[in-house]
Amino acid sequence: MAKLHTPLCDLLGTRLPIIQAPMAGGVTTPALVAAASSAGALGSFGFAYTQPEAMQRDVEAVRALTDAPINLNFFVNTQPTPIAPASQTAAIDAVAGYYQALGLPAPAPVRAPYAPDLHAQLSMAEDIRPEVLTFHLGDLPADRIRGLRTLGIKTGGSATCVAEAQHLEALGVDFIVAQGMEAGGHRGTYQRNPYEAMTGTLALTRLIVRAVKIPVVAAGGIMDGSGIAAVLALGAQGAQLGTAFIPCAESGAPRIHKDSLLAAREDTTMVTEKFTGKPARGLANRYMREMQSRNAPQLAFPAQGTLSGPLRAASGKAGNPDFLAMWAGQAAPLSRALSATELVATLEKETLETLDRLAALRR
Amino acid sequence: MAKLHTPLCDLLGTRLPIIQAPMAGGVTTPALVAAASSAGALGSFGFAYTQPEAMQRDVEAVRALTDAPINLNFFVNTQPTPIAPASQTAAIDAVAGYYQALGLPAPAPVRAPYAPDLHAQLSMAEDIRPEVLTFHLGDLPADRIRGLRTLGIKTGGSATCVAEAQHLEALGVDFIVAQGMEAGGHRGTYQRNPYEAMTGTLALTRLIVRAVKIPVVAAGGIMDGSGIAAVLALGAQGAQLGTAFIPCAESGAPRIHKDSLLAAREDTTMVTEKFTGKPARGLANRYMREMQSRNAPQLAFPAQGTLSGPLRAASGKAGNPDFLAMWAGQAAPLSRALSATELVATLEKETLETLDRLAALRR
Numbered sequence: 262m263a264k265l266h267t268p269l270c271d272l273l274g275t276r277l278p279i280i281q282a283p284m285a286g287g288v289t290t291p292a293l294v295a296a297a298s299s300a301g302a303l304g305s306f307g308f309a310y311t312q313p314e315a316m317q318r319d320v321e322a323v324r325a326l327t328d329a330p331i332n333l334n335f336f337v338n339t340q341p342t343p344i345a346p347a348s349q350t351a352a353i354d355a356v357a358g359y360y361q362a363l364g365l366p367a368p369a370p371v372r373a374p375y376a377p378d379l380h381a382q383l384s385m386a387e388d389i390r391p392e393v394l395t396f397h398l399g400d401l402p403a404d405r406i407r408g409l410r411t412l413g414i415k416t417g418g419s420a421t422c423v424a425e426a427q428h429l430e431a432l433g434v435d436f437i438v439a440q441g442m443e444a445g446g447h448r449g450t451y452q453r454n455p456y457e458a459m460t461g462t463l464a465l466t467r468l469i470v471r472a473v474k475i476p477v478v479a480a481g482g483i484m485d486g487s488g489i490a491a492v493l494a495l496g497a498q499g500a501q502l503g504t505a506f507i508p509c510a511e512s513g514a515p516r517i518h519k520d521s522l523l524a525a526r527e528d529t530t531m532v533t534e535k536f537t538g539k540p541a542r543g544l545a546n547r548y549m550r551e552m553q554s555r556n557a558p559q560l561a562f563p564a565q566g567t568l569s570g571p572l573r574a575a576s577g578k579a580g581n582p583d584f585l586a587m588w589a590g591q592a593a594p595l596s597r598a599l600s601a602t603e604l605v606a607t608l609e610k611e612t613l614e615t616l617d618r619l620a621a622l623r624r
Numbered sequence: 625m626a627k628l629h630t631p632l633c634d635l636l637g638t639r640l641p642i643i644q645a646p647m648a649g650g651v652t653t654p655a656l657v658a659a660a661s662s663a664g665a666l667g668s669f670g671f672a673y674t675q676p677e678a679m680q681r682d683v684e685a686v687r688a689l690t691d692a693p694i695n696l697n698f699f700v701n702t703q704p705t706p707i708a709p710a711s712q713t714a715a716i717d718a719v720a721g722y723y724q725a726l727g728l729p730a731p732a733p734v735r736a737p738y739a740p741d742l743h744a745q746l747s748m749a750e751d752i753r754p755e756v757l758t759f760h761l762g763d764l765p766a767d768r769i770r771g772l773r774t775l776g777i778k779t780g781g782s783a784t785c786v787a788e789a790q791h792l793e794a795l796g797v798d799f800i801v802a803q804g805m806e807a808g809g810h811r812g813t814y815q816r817n818p819y820e821a822m823t824g825t826l827a828l829t830r831l832i833v834r835a836v837k838i839p840v841v842a843a844g845g846i847m848d849g850s851g852i853a854a855v856l857a858l859g860a861q862g863a864q865l866g867t868a869f870i871p872c873a874e875s876g877a878p879r880i881h882k883d884s885l886l887a888a889r890e891d892t893t894m895v896t897e898k899f900t901g902k903p904a905r906g907l908a909n910r911y912m913r914e915m916q917s918r919n920a921p922q923l924a925f926p927a928q929g930t931l932s933g934p935l936r937a938a939s940g941k942a943g944n945p946d947f948l949a950m951w952a953g954q955a956a957p958l959s960r961a962l963s964a965t966e967l968v969a970t971l972e973k974e975t976l977e978t979l980d981r982l983a984a985l986r987r
Contacts, residue, residue: 263986423890423957442805443824460891461806461824463854464845464955468891471958482827490857491826493985494978495850527786528823528831592827594786595834613986615857620983622856623626623976 263613269476269498272415272435274330274392276301277609279489280438280478281601282503283307283334283395284446284588291322293511293601298329300605303393305332310566312377313385320389330392332417335382337399337451340373341538341561348560352568355557359548359584363575371560371567387412395419395438398539399451406433417478419449421458426469426477428452436476438501439469443482445504445590447541448532455540459532463495470496484595486611490619493612502608504590509601515577518587522596530593536569536586538562544593547583548572626976632839632861635778635798637693637755639664640972642852643801643841644964645866646670646697646758647809647951654685656874656964661692663968666756668695673929675740676748683752693755695780698745700762700814703736704901704924711923715931718920722911722947726938734923734930750775758782758801761902762814769796780841782812784821789832789840791815799839801864802832806845808867808953810904811895818903822895826858833859847958849974853982856975865971867953872964878940881950885959893956899932899949901925907956910946911935 267278281297283289285307294304304323308316316333323331349370360368383405386394394409395417409416410433417436420426426437440449441462450458460468462481470477479492480501489500506512508519521544531545535552539562543549548569552559559565569586576584599607630641644660646652648670657667667686671679679696686694712733723731746768749757757772758780772779773796780799783789789800803812804825813821823831825844833840842855843864852863869875871882884907894908898915902925906912911932914920922928932949939947962970 265985266987267985441824441826443827457894458891460954461804461826461845463804463825463851464806464891464953467845467847467850467854467955468957470850482824482830484830487830487833487858488826490982491854494853494857494982528821528827531820590827591823592830594831616982616986619853619857619979622628622630623979624629 265609265612267493267498269436269478272476273303275303277605278493278499279303279605279608280332280499280501281305281506282480282501283332284503284507285309285336286586287513288507290511290513291319291326293506293509293513294331295323295326296509296511296601297506297605298323298331299327300602301609302605303330303332305334305395307334308382309334309336310376313381316382316385317389320391332393332395333386333389333391334395334397335379336376337379337396337401338376338562340375341564344560344564348558351558352560352565355552355559356568356572359572363572363579363584365571365575368568368571371564375563375567390414393417397449398447400429400432403432420469421448421450421455421465422453422460423468423472425450425452426473430473430475434475436478437469437473438478438480439466439497441465441479441481443591444480445530445542446588447537447539462492466492466495466497482590482592484592486608486613487615488592489608489612490615504593504596505604506601507589508596508598509604511601515585517577517580517582518585521582521587522589522593523598525594525596527594528591530589530591534565535559536566536573538565541586541588542590544587544589546585546587628972628975630856630861632799632841635839636666638666640968641856641862642666642968642971643695643862643864644668644869645843645864646695647866647870648672648699649949650876651870653874653876654682654689656869656872656876657694658686658689659872659874659964660869660968661686661694662690663965664972665968666693666695668697668758670697671745672697672699673739676744679745679748680752683754695756695758696749696752696754697758697760698742699739700742700759700764701739701925703738704927707923707927711921714921715923715928718915718922719931719935722935726935726942726947728934728938731931731934734927738926738930753777756780760812761810763792763795766795783832784811784813784818784828785816785823786831786835788813788815789836793836793838797838799841800832800836801841801843802829802860804828804842804844806954807843808893808905809951810900810902825855829855829858829860845953845955847955849971849976850978851955852971852975853978867956867959868967869964870952871959871961872967874964878948880940880943880945881948884945884950885952885956886961888957888959890957891954893952893954897928898922899929899936901928904949904951905953907950907952909948909950
């Protein structure tokens with residue numbers, strides 16, 4: 262059988278130029294990462310909210326199943342400065358009715374820390390020595406990137422515009438993830454106003470490929486082999502798919518999240534800050550629409566995530582889509598109910614078929 | 625030499641699966657349309673604001689140069705109902721300072737008609753009998769589409785979501801233009817809130833290809849052969865490029881519009897209603913930013929275009945980018961200073977090269 266290969270495969274040590282996107286909040290279970298990596302893609306943990314000890318346990322669980330390369334992903338963000346009591350009150354009042362509707366005790370002021378300490382996470386990552394480490398929402402110091410390289414860890418960072426990609430290249434990362442605005446989850450923008458860096462995957466991938474010398478991995482709206490072939494045509498050396506993996510049996514997403522993706526027939530996603538404090542794309546639901554339309558007050562990232570956490574958890578547990586953050590890219594209607602193993606095999610087959618179909622257009 | 629061919633070429637009668645996008649407001653001169661069509665693409669007139677007699681003159685000018693197929697494009701829209709005096713005053717006040725800054729006489733209330741009569745335009749089109757007729761911002765009645773077909777005219781309509789594409793297919797059009805949110809100019813959305821139909825070209829093209837049986841032409845963010853190959857990978861049978869043709873010598877865009885595209889290094893476009901009353905994407909400038917940030921009152925489409933017309937004309941004439949509607953897609957930084965003839969030849973060559981590059985990824 263024909264093989265699909267780009268230089269990125271050699272860099273990452275994978276059979277395929279496909280990355281199962283890191284997705285934080287319990288979606289990227291060890292079972293999902295192990296299945297994606299075993300099948301030839303790069304399985305990735307979304308460790309944004311994961312403490313070092315849990316990181317270690319999760320990676321050990323994968324290592325028991327496969328020695329294929331894996332990726333650990335982190336959010337680069339500062340903890341918000343102390344939150345004024347009036348801000349707490351306003352943000353609590355904005356969601357108190359939802360707490361009540363779900364039968365939860367009234368929300369209390371949130372307290373730092375709102376997320377694990379990045380340096381502790383990175384130190385643990387250096388001990389774990391994954392083959393690949395990627396980061397999102399910012400940059401890492403050049404000496405940290407050099408240190409990771411010394412340990413044999415390849416690094417990649419997310420860019421949503423040309424300037425961010427060039428900055429990451431100058432810092433010494435091995436590859437860029439060009440995150441088009443179709444992408445589900447958090448916008449990785451860190452240098453511009455995120456609403457002014459909403460460039461579509463097709464345009465952004467080509468702009469970044471033309472602007473940097475290191476390999477580019479495209480992300481956003483890619484759900485099948487046609488999408489993978491499309492970004493390879495744009496000059497990307499690989500594709501990163503998140504939403505496509507959410508419905509997989511191995512993913513830890515709540516059932517209602519999976520079912521909502523599988524039922525989608527139209528792009529009904531929207532970008533909201535109301536779940537975490539930073540803009541992120543997901544399937545529009547009652548919480549997003551209502552909080553947006555009344556321009557409800559919110560806490561800074563990631564404190565708002567602490568405040569919305571009980572709502573999301575209760576909503577997911579109850580199979581209620583109204584208050585869950587159902588992160589999704591704009592091509593969500595192309596979601597399929599496959600295992601991660603089947604999905605990766607299908608993506609490979611479809612990509613090769615697309616390349617054959619394209620070759621036939623030359624005559 | 626190898627040839628690039630899809631079934632769309634047979635449908636349109638063109639050598640290449642490439643459409644030079646219709647662009648209203650003087651960009652698509654007879655010289656541009658003739659050059660694009662002669663080179664093997666489908667040259668298109670943006671006749672949204674063109675009276676029937678001028679349509680006839682423009683087409684005759686092309687016919688004197690080539691008998692290659694051409695496309696006439698129209699905006700489907702209703703004239704606004706009579707505008708209340710208070711609305712006129714508010715909209716006039718919002719731009720009066722700009723009139724003054726450009727040394728123009730103070731703006732007066734605008735009067736209908738704000739755009740040519742669509743039925744008169746379509747009757748003239750039936751007389752002209754172009755090979756192709758496309759429409760934007762709405763649909764046409766099924767019997768009108770049948771009538772055009774009887775005359776041997778192929779029809780295409782713009783869709784920005786799956787439902788719009790399926791509706792157009794049911795009406796009997798020959799092909800769909802899937803307008804991704806990267807696209808410059810007016811959003812073609814007519815069934816949804818346009819701000820909820822901002823799906824990127826990569827996602828939208830694949831969604832629509834999967835949802836309809838007729839050929840799909842992708843538009844939005846495509847500037848070179850890599851972009852064309854990418855949308856062919858997604859299953860589109862052709863690509864429509866607008867921004868790429870604006871800097872051409874044959875285009876009627878003001879010099880400052882061309883120069884601003886050629887100078888772009890980052891996606892700095894934004895979507896605004898402040899020029900015409902409907903959302904359209906262009907290079908951000910002073911008028912767009914200021915009018916947006918103070919949420920300035922505006923008239924309904926297309927009356928706002930009548931009000932902003934003198935500003936745009938004076939700004940373009942003065943080589944001043946501040947008040948000109950410099951429509952542009954998000955991949956504007958890939959603009960090149962080529963003639964339309966050179967551009968089409970380059971696009972063909974690049975697309976074939978990309979298909980060769982992709983074939984080499986199989987091994």
